[in-house]
Amino acid sequence: MQRNRVVITGMGWVTPLGADVQRVWQRMLQGESGVRPTEIFDAATFPTSFSAQVQGFQLIDFLGAEAERHADVSRNAGFALAAARMAWDQSGLSRLTTLERERVGVYLGSGEGPVDFDNLHRCAFFGWDHAQGHLDTQRWAEQAYRGFQQMREHQQDPNMAGAHIACLFDAQGPNFDTLTACAASTQAIGEACQWIRRGEVEVMISGGAHSMIHPLGVTGFNRLTALSTRNNDPTRASRPFDRERDGFVLGEGAGILILESLEHALIRGAKIHAEIIGYGSTADAFRVTDIHEDARGSSAAMRLAIQDAGLTIHDIDYINAHGTGTKENDELESLAIKKVFGDHAKKVPVSSIKSMMGHLVAAAGAVELMTCVLAIRDQILPPTINLTTPDPACDLDYVPNQARPAKVRTALSNSFGFGGQNDTLIIRQFEG
Amino acid sequence: MDRRVVITGMGLATPLGLELEAVWAALLEGRSAIGPIRSFDAQQFHCPIGGELPEFSLGDYIPKAYRKSAKVMSRDIQIALVAAYQAVKHAGLQTKCLVERGEAGGAAPIDPARFGANIGAGLICADLNELAGALVSADEGNGQFSSSRWGSEGMNNLTPLWLLKFLPNMLACHVTIVHDCQAPSNTITCGEASSHLAIGEAYTTIQRGAADVCICGGAESKINLLGLLRPDLFGRLSRRLDDPAQACRPFDVDHDGMVVGEGGGLVILEELNHALARGARIYGEVVGFGASCNTQSWKEADSTGRSHATAIRRSLKNAGIAPSEVGLISAFGTGIPSYDDSEARALAAIFGEHCRTIPVFSCTGALGNNGAGNGAINLAMAVLAMNQSTVPPTVNTRQVHPDYPLRLAVGRPIDARIDQFVSLAYALSGGQTAAITVRRFQK
Secondary structure: OOOOOEEEEEEEEEEOOEOOHHHHHHHHHOOOOOOEEOOOOOOOOOOOOEEEOOOOOOOHHHHHHHHHOOOOOOHHHHHHHHHHHHHHHHHOHHHOOOOOHHHEEEEEEEOOOOOOHHHHHHHHHHHEEOOOOEEOHHHHHHHHHHHOOHHHHHHOOOOHHHHHHHHHHOOOOOEEEEOOHHHHHHHHHHHHHHHHHOOOOOEEEEEEEEEOOOHHHHHHHHHOOOEOOOOOOHHHOOOOOEOOOOOEOEEEEEEEEEEEEHHHHHHOOOOOOEEEEEEEEEEOOOOOOOOOOOOHHHHHHHHHHHHHOOOOHHHOOEEEOOOOOOHHHHHHHHHHHHHHHHHHHHHOOEEOOHHHHOEOHHHHHHHHHHHHHHHHHHOEEOOEOOOOOEEOOEOOOOOEOOOEEOOOOEEEEEEEEOOOEEEEEEEEOOOO | OOOOEEEEEEEEEEOOEOOHHHHHHHHHOOOOOEEEOOOOOOOOOOOOEEEOOOOOOHHHOOOHHHHHHHHHOOHHHHHHHHHHHHHHHHHOOOOHHHHHOOOOOOOOOOOHHHEEEEEEOOOOOOOHHHHHHHHHOOEOOOOOEOHHHHHHOHHHHOOOOHHHHOOOOHHHHHHHHHHOOOOOEEOEOOHHHHHHHHHHHHHHHHHOOOOOEEEEEEEEEOOOHHHHHHHHHOOOEOOOOOOHHHOOOOOEOOOOOEOEEEEEEEEEEEEHHHHHHOOOOOOEEEEEEEEEEOOOOOOOOOOOOHHHHHHHHHHHHHHOOOHHHOOEEEOOOOOOHHHHHHHHHHHHHHHHHHHHOOEEEOOHHHHOEOOOOHHHHHHHHHHHHHHHOEEOOOOOOOOEOOOOOOEEOOOOOEEOOOOEEEEEEEOOOOOEEEEEEEEOOOO
16 A cells, blocks of 8 residues: 655644744743633633633734634634644745645644533523423524524534635645544544545645633533642643642643645655654543543554554654643553553653643644654753652653753654543654 | 455434334335424424434443443434444444343454444534523523633533533444444544545545454434524525425425434445455445545535535545446435535536436435434445445435436436445535445455
8 A cells, every 4th residue: 555654844833832833832941831810701710710821812913814704713713724824834835836736635633613602691591491490492492593693603613623724725635623532633633644645635734723711611621520620829730740630721722734745845845844654543442431441542552653653662762641630641641651661661751741731622632743843853852840749650751840852853642532532643853 | 455445334323214224215215204393392493394313212222231321422422322233233243232232143253453433423512401401500690691600500510421421522432432442433523524534534544454344424413402503594494394394305496405304324344354254245345535625615505516526536536437437426415505506516527428317316305414424324325225226216306406417316216227336425514525436346
């Protein structure tokens, strides 16, 4: 079977630490936190009143005159468009007049847009039959036709970010949205690579975007008791692998990469940031809420990725962990790494940037893969901040608190999601 | 040598029935399942009709020990589990579910590490009755939401696992748990294109060797308050309320919109040698997958039909099949004039003079549009049409629109030798499009 090599030729992101790739990277290397009290809505009485929010985002700052056409996007699709614009411009493809549009596809792991909460609430209130204690659907419908708007409803479909990107760049190739919870954008990138490997397309615009910092999103995670509730100390709340960790911190944003066949990139003289060489994907098939106790699925995903890349465990110089800061994830991810890497596990540096920018949910994997590219470029590892109290169950080298210069040629990035989704990508410095 | 991928099983949950053969028989008779919505009082909706599933008991489709999990399942998840059971049963696959139910035959159980899932899902509607009850508890007493009361009290009225009912990947999550599928599990969320994109991805997953068997397709229910409201806000629903059963008329001169539905279809794709080794019955071979997207609009039909044409052309090219060799076109056929125009234009562009001779088939008129599950149901029916050399009538289409050079079976089935067919699906919102080409199996 044909297997074209896949390289990264452009990157853009919108994160709680900013939207400029270089500036965000510097802030990460300094161990800065993007976590603060939630301002998007009044979360003061919620069990968790803080989050990692994107600050001062305006689509027009990224799209200029084109912003008007895309004015009616959801917050997360706006992030996706901005990140895609930056990635596309960086790739230099905008200058390529001969690009065959149906050989350009889109593969996102993008989340749903936020619900129209005001109308949901209003219709619930006026539709509620207090005597019967249930929703009167006739009254609900009367209210609903008066309130809900076409535009707000369109925005919520998870495939909208990809559709807008296709329209912005006239990308006529395959267009996917995968929503495998917190593993989504890693899976999207892994699957996007297969389209290039098979020779079906030359370019894939891939990554993810998500924002769940809205009342129902925070409610959902708070009810699951998945979020940190360290309300008195938000910047120290996200503490992956630390014994005092108490849950993850909800973030938001987007990460978009331009993936391209090596041949296509070379012919047009593109700058190549890194090569994607391995992808592994598995399902736990265990329980809805819990990770398999032997880390069965996550260890298998890492093994498959290493095998796909044609490497051995000794070739992996750095692991960008899923590292959410929940008790269960960090312990079982550490176990998975030990199962795969054996005695070598303690020699491989592992870090979680979620300690600084929170958990970008579906977008997390894309932003983390981009971080691996930068780590390879600058030969330095981003730290896991807030790691002050070691946990005996998490006994690997997590690059605690300070960035560390290191020889990094090959990096592995993990993403795991609710429902037992496990995805691993491996990238390598491009050496021709 | 490329790995070949064959279809060895199909499972459905549709308003015309939960058994493959029953759905097929009903379509041959030209029956429609569309009627006034019964599961809630929809009178105040402007189009209170749709296609609802017959009653079913979830316990008949999952292991006994798993029944307690039903409380964290939205309707969409339950539909997926019904279709999954039907599919593995039809394929004769010995999955964990069948073993635990004591229904496994003598055959060797399937290897979980080589069994994947790729299930399309929609934007799952929250249980509004549950949510509304909680929201009302946090009201200021005047219809104004109090974030402060919600955070401190209201949200506690939701069950702790509330979020997990509505994550789109929970369809695949429950299916992979029940049937023990540990190979790649993907969830495609691209509206009505989801099933086709999922089946296409499963096909390539097996081709590249990441799995030997995949359960793939999609499921969704639009029979809920927002599912009925949203397409109406988008101006897509029929107003032929005096005659619900015949409201949705794909490609008909009198088409005036779609109706909503619920359902799912899951297909078992299998690597050829794996299927042969276990003596599986083979219903067809997947030979082509093409995909594209409307780049003109993210909320309206592609007026040029370009995206549909691209997907079909690439799927046929993949398969190495000329348009003239296609024996059946499995169309989406929404019954919405602008989308029917777009689809017909694409078919005319690809098939040219052959368009008037190749039969076209859609079951949307009979079942309604359920979203993510449509495509797999359409595709499964096309597989049966190929196997039985019979094209069912496109239910409710009485006179094909004069602008469309399409040959639909009107009123009764037509006999046709079908060596290969192409099946098209696209997202009404978002514009993602996919086409799958299936060939009659030959060693």
